[in-house]
Amino acid sequence: MDKYSRATIREFMSPSNIGYIDDPSGTGHITDNADAVELTLSIRVEAGRIADAKYRIAGCTALIATLSVLSKELPGKTIDEALALDMPYLSGLLEGLPESKWRCAGYAVQALHLAIEDYQSKTS
Amino acid sequence: MERIVYLDNAATTPVDAAVLDEMEPFFTERFANPMTYMHSSAGDVAHTAVEEARVRVASLIGSNPEQVVFTSGGTESDNWVLKGTVERTSRERLHKPGHLVTAEFEHHAILHSALALQRQGYEVTFVKVGRSGIVDPDDVRRAMRPTTVLVSIMHANNEIGTIQPIADIARVAHEHGALMHTDAVQTAAHIPLDVNTLEVDFLSLSGHKFNGPKGVGILFVRDHAALYPFIDGGGQEWGLRGSTHNVPGIVGLGKAAQLGKERLPGELERLTTLRNMLFDKLSARIDRIAANGDMKQRVPQNLNIRIEGIDNEPLLVAMNEAGIIAAGGSACNAEETVASHVLTSIGCDLKEAKSSIRLSLGYVTTAKDVDYAADVIPGLVKFLRSMA
Numbered sequence: 001m002d003k004y005s006r007a008t009i010r011e012f013m014s015p016s017n018i019g020y021i022d023d024p025s026g027t028g029h030i031t032d033n034a035d036a037v038e039l040t041l042s043i044r045v046e047a048g049r050i051a052d053a054k055y056r057i058a059g060c061t062a063l064i065a066t067l068s069v070l071s072k073e074l075p076g077k078t079i080d081e082a083l084a085l086d087m088p089y090l091s092g093l094l095e096g097l098p099e100s101k102w103r104c105a106g107y108a109v110q111a112l113h114l115a116i117e118d119y120q121s122k123t124s
Numbered sequence: 125m126e127r128i129v130y131l132d133n134a135a136t137t138p139v140d141a142a143v144l145d146e147m148e149p150f151f152t153e154r155f156a157n158p159m160t161y162m163h164s165s166a167g168d169v170a171h172t173a174v175e176e177a178r179v180r181v182a183s184l185i186g187s188n189p190e191q192v193v194f195t196s197g198g199t200e201s202d203n204w205v206l207k208g209t210v211e212r213t214s215r216e217r218l219h220k221p222g223h224l225v226t227a228e229f230e231h232h233a234i235l236h237s238a239l240a241l242q243r244q245g246y247e248v249t250f251v252k253v254g255r256s257g258i259v260d261p262d263d264v265r266r267a268m269r270p271t272t273v274l275v276s277i278m279h280a281n282n283e284i285g286t287i288q289p290i291a292d293i294a295r296v297a298h299e300h301g302a303l304m305h306t307d308a309v310q311t312a313a314h315i316p317l318d319v320n321t322l323e324v325d326f327l328s329l330s331g332h333k334f335n336g337p338k339g340v341g342i343l344f345v346r347d348h349a350a351l352y353p354f355i356d357g358g359g360q361e362w363g364l365r366g367s368t369h370n371v372p373g374i375v376g377l378g379k380a381a382q383l384g385k386e387r388l389p390g391e392l393e394r395l396t397t398l399r400n401m402l403f404d405k406l407s408a409r410i411d412r413i414a415a416n417g418d419m420k421q422r423v424p425q426n427l428n429i430r431i432e433g434i435d436n437e438p439l440l441v442a443m444n445e446a447g448i449i450a451a452g453g454s455a456c457n458a459e460e461t462v463a464s465h466v467l468t469s470i471g472c473d474l475k476e477a478k479s480s481i482r483l484s485l486g487y488v489t490t491a492k493d494v495d496y497a498a499d500v501i502p503g504l505v506k507f508l509r510s511m512a
Contacts, residue, residue, distance in 0.1 A: 004441070012438065013445060018511050034463070036435045036478035038512060058512040061438040 002098030008065045011094060015064055017071035019054040026119025028111035035104055037063065041111035043074065045119055050074045050082055055111070062101035066108040069093040079116055085109065127447045129493040133333075133425055133486030134282055134310060135451055139376065140335040140487070146379045147337065150372040158369050159360060170371050177378025181342055184381040185308075185327060186318035193343050193361045194374050198309040200354070201328035201343035202233035204365075205305045206276060208351030209326070210246050213273040213303075222273035223247040225297075227259050228469040231282050231307060235465075238276075247271070255471045257286035257417030261293045268300040279308040279317070279327075283466040283482055284417035285426025287315065294323035303350060309333055309341075313384025314423050315392060319344055326350075331373065335487055336380030340373035387487065395424035395485050398494050402483065403427055405498035410505050416467055416480055425489075430472070430480040434508045439481060442504045448497050451482045 024042035031038050037059040044052040053074040055067045069090055074082055087106055091097040097105055130138075139147075150173065158174045160167030175189070182189040195201045206224065214222035226238050228250045238248045249267040253259055259277055268275075275297035280287045294304040305326035311317055313334035319327055330341035345351065348362055357366015407413055412432035431439070436452040443450055452464070463477035472480070483497065 009441065009445065012441065015511065034474045036475050056512055058433060058435060058508070059438075060435055061441045064438060064511065 002100060004061065004098065005095040007093075007095035008062065008097060011065040011068045012061045015068040017052075017054045017068065018056065020056065021052055021054050024115075026115040026117070026122065028114030028116075028118060030107050030111050030114070032107070035059070035107075037104070037107055039063070039067075039107055039111050041067070041071075041108070041115050043112075043115045043119065045079070048078060050077050050079075053112075053115075055108075059107065060101070060104050062097055062105040063107055065094055066090050066097065066105040067111075070108050070112065074112075079120075082112065082116060085112070127496065129448045129496050130488065131448060131450045131483040131485060131493070131497060133489070134285075134482060134484035136332045136338065137335045137486045138488060139332075139337055140380060140383060142383060143336055143376045143379045147372040147376040150375050154371075158371060159358065170369070173375050173378075174369055174371060177374045177381075180378040180382045180385075181329075184313060184317065184385045185329070185344055186320055187344050187346075190362075191319075191344055191346055193345050193364050194369065194377075195341050195343055195365060196339055196370070197332070197341035198231075198307065198328050198330035199233040201330075201341055202231065202276075202307055203237045204343055204354035205326045205328065205351065206234065206237040206241060206274065208354050209274045209303055209305075210241055212350070212352045214246065218271055218273070220271070221246045223249065223269045223271045225249050225251060225264060225267045225272055225275045225302070227251045227253055227277055229253045229257070229281055229283075229466045230276070230278055231309070234276055234278070234307060251277075253470050255417075256421075257281055257284045257466075257470050258421060259288050259293065261289055261296050264293050265296045268296065268302065270300075272297075272300055272302040274303050274305060276305040276307070278310070279306045279322070280310040280315075280423045280426075281417070281466060282310050283464055284428045284470070285310065285423040285484075286417040287311070287421045287423060290322045290324060294325075298323070310423055310426075313381065313388060314395075314425055316388065319346070331377035331380055334380050334384045337373050337376040340370050340377045342377070391487060392424050395489070398485055398489060398491060399424055399427050401491075402485075402494045402498055403429070405494075406501060409498070409502035416472065417470060425485040427483045427485075428467075428480060429483070430467075430476050431505055432479060433512055434479050434505055436478055436481050438508055439501075439504060442507065443501065446500045446504065448500060451484070452478075452480070 021042040025045040027042045041055040053071040156166035156170045158171035161171035178189045297304040303325040307328045309330045312329035325346045327344040332338040416428040463474045467477035
């Protein structure tokens with residue numbers, strides 16, 4: 001049986017970048033009652049690169065820890081580089097997230113994609 | 125050493141030192157097989173110990189010793205009674221597939237056994253349970269059919285601790301010619317228990333829920349002829365349950381039953397006070413908190429609360445980091461966090477079910493433990509809510 005790595009627990013217990021961005025370039029929102037998830041991820045894009053990412057979250061340990069590492073990875077990345085971030089990569093940053101938790105943690109990636117779509121729809 | 129406050133006694137309890145002491149010789153010098161007692165004095169030592177344990181367990185539940193059949197625990201007892209009675213009565217009395225009545229919020233040992241019977245062509249009714257977490261005997265009455273063989277309703281629910289009106293339900297079962305079983309895994313040695321007052325034909329209990337060892341339990345069987353054996357083998361347990369006796373386990377169960385009976389009045393009062401104190405303190409320090417299930421008709425060791433706006437999984441992880449061990453649903457669904465079937469069966473929506481935790485006290489729980497939990501948990505709830 002898989003269990004959480006110490007890195008995951010540490011990240012969850014002191015998560016980075018909780019909050020909203022004022023006047024964000026794009027926002028992704030996910031609600032799922034069955035998973036008890038309520039998630040808003042906002043990004044600020046400057047000169048084609050993500051400058052900042054913040055989120056508000058009610059959800060599981062895996063999702064909180066994944067959002068925290070994701071929010072730290074995003075600054076400086078182009079949109080294409082941001083879209084390339086996936087669960088295997090983010091799991092690696094957490095020293096291995098149990099695969100049974102990838103589905104729920106995957107809401108972090110989904111919320112990022114929604115935020116990028118929102119940004120692109122505003123700028124196109 | 126960092127502090128560990130263990131509030132998951134409904135999942136399992138530590139073996140009492142006095143229990144372990146009595147068990148120990150039966151692993152080593154008193155190792156003989158009790159079934160050899162006729163010709164072996166060593167076997168007689170083991171046999172005598174098994175029979176003494178049987179008397180102690182019988183005394184805990186108010187039965188005759190020969191009505192106590194040792195098993196590997198609650199799950200085996202539940203499997204056995206459902207399958208053994210439904211199959212026997214269907215074949216020998218009804219000559220067609222019989223009907224079982226149970227409740228939606230039973231332990232999986234009952235629910236999955238009932239589903240296994242259903243797959244084999246037997247009929248099952250799962251009675252609904254309201255917000256109180258207490259089965260209405262009239263709902264059981266409405267579920268009864270001429271072919272109903274067995275009614276199985278747990279004595280207290282394993283997640284919310286609500287105590288069921290077993291004697292009233294047993295009367296309904298008997299009026300309709302059915303037998304009555306109760307899973308008393310959460311009540312044995314916690315509240316007074318008497319098979320004749322409850323009017324049950326079968327009762328399951330498990331040693332490790334009251335400071336006995338894991339891997340041993342009993343099925344109380346009022347009439348040996350009422351069910352088929354589940355584990356076929358040698359002549360152990362009147363031929364009802366094959367397999368060499370788990371002598372150390374049985375001895376440990378017997379000692380735990382004796383201690384449990386002695387301690388029961390004091391523990392019932394002490395744990396009720398501690399549990400209520402814990403709920404009062406948490407309620408005063410956390411807003412939007414509520415108990416799941418009736419708070420009065422409830423075993424003393426159980427508190428199940430829902431805390432709006434949080435997911436129980438990260439709360440339990442954070443509590444564990446602070447040295448407090450508790451549970452979300454039952455201990456049996458660890459890998460994928462799913463909403464508790466018990467909570468959804470009593471009318472909680474998925475979000476409410478996933479914002480609920482079970483804090484269960486035991487003989488080892490102290491007032492200091494409760495104070496520590498009441499001091500720490502509100503801060504962790506605040507931490508989680510601050511992210512949302």
